[in-house]
Amino acid sequence: MTAKQPQRFHLDRLETPIGTALLVTDDQGFLRALDWSDYEARLHRLLRRHYGDYVLEEASAPKDIVAALTGYFAGDLGQLKTIKWRTNGTPFQRKVWSELHKIRVGKTSSYGAFALRLNVPNAARAVGLANGANPVSVVVPCHRLIGADGSLTGYGGGLARKEWLLAHEGAAFKRPQE
Template identity: 60%
Template sequence: MSPLFLHQFASPIGSILLVTDAAGQLRALDFLDYRERMDRLLARHYGPVTLADAPTPAPLAQALADYFAGDLTALDRVAVATNGTDFQKSVWHALRAIPAGQTVTYGDLARRLGQPTAMRAVGLANGANPIGIVVPCHRVIGANGTLTGYAGGLERKRWLLAHESAAGLPLLEQIAEKRHRSGA
């Protein structure tokens, strides 16, 4: 494994840790207060790693800054590289195809992958996503419209969904309405 580099990025929802490889590809993204989770995922995917502090690559920093400034397509230009099972990689690839401002359920995602009964496996792969925000696992919600778990915390998930919604908070109101209709 080539060396990995650790960067820090200030965002409106907290300090973000970024891990890139020598080619500048993003290998991990997590919040500073979830550093243990990030380290655990890196060890699971790459074995023991040493992270060297480095300045954030300019294209990555610019894409993140543009995203948080409102250019919701900016993250599409971020090169990512992940280790994981073939199934995990297929889930993570499918997550990147969910447009900003839209949400899907675990069942929707399983159907998109051609495995309609794999909702739980999709949920596990979603939870093991090492590159939050760029691989937008926050766009997956429960079948009843609830904001299910998010590795960065539900308040951050709520913020990201509101940020990405063209209509702002009405997206969250739609999610709440789905939840209400389902009796949850």
């Protein structure tokens, strides 16, 4: 019996207006994870959870991914749709992430409304957990889920980033009280 080889991924960094993004890609040019340098420990937890053993090597991300993300942060909001991404996860998580990808730029949804959209009306909490386990933030726009009252709720990259992303996209939401 041979031991399973660990997944091999590439790690690159991209400076953005909201911090240094960590880009994890594979040999086929798919984005496997996007997180922030100040949350690198969480990135590794998510990679372990989704892939088990893995090897992360410093290497440049594919030019098309870097160009699309750079374009998005510069204001060409449609660029996110051009990024090829792939991830592991439970069937429910993958269903949530696939549907999240369909929320248009500048739009938001509450967790409850999103659960209805998935035909699981009592699963708002499960949607929230799947949303929080999304390894491809920004590209799979978990930031577009907000509270039923329009308020910002948790975001793995911090509420300040969520607020910036939603404002950048022109979405309506209730700003946190100062």
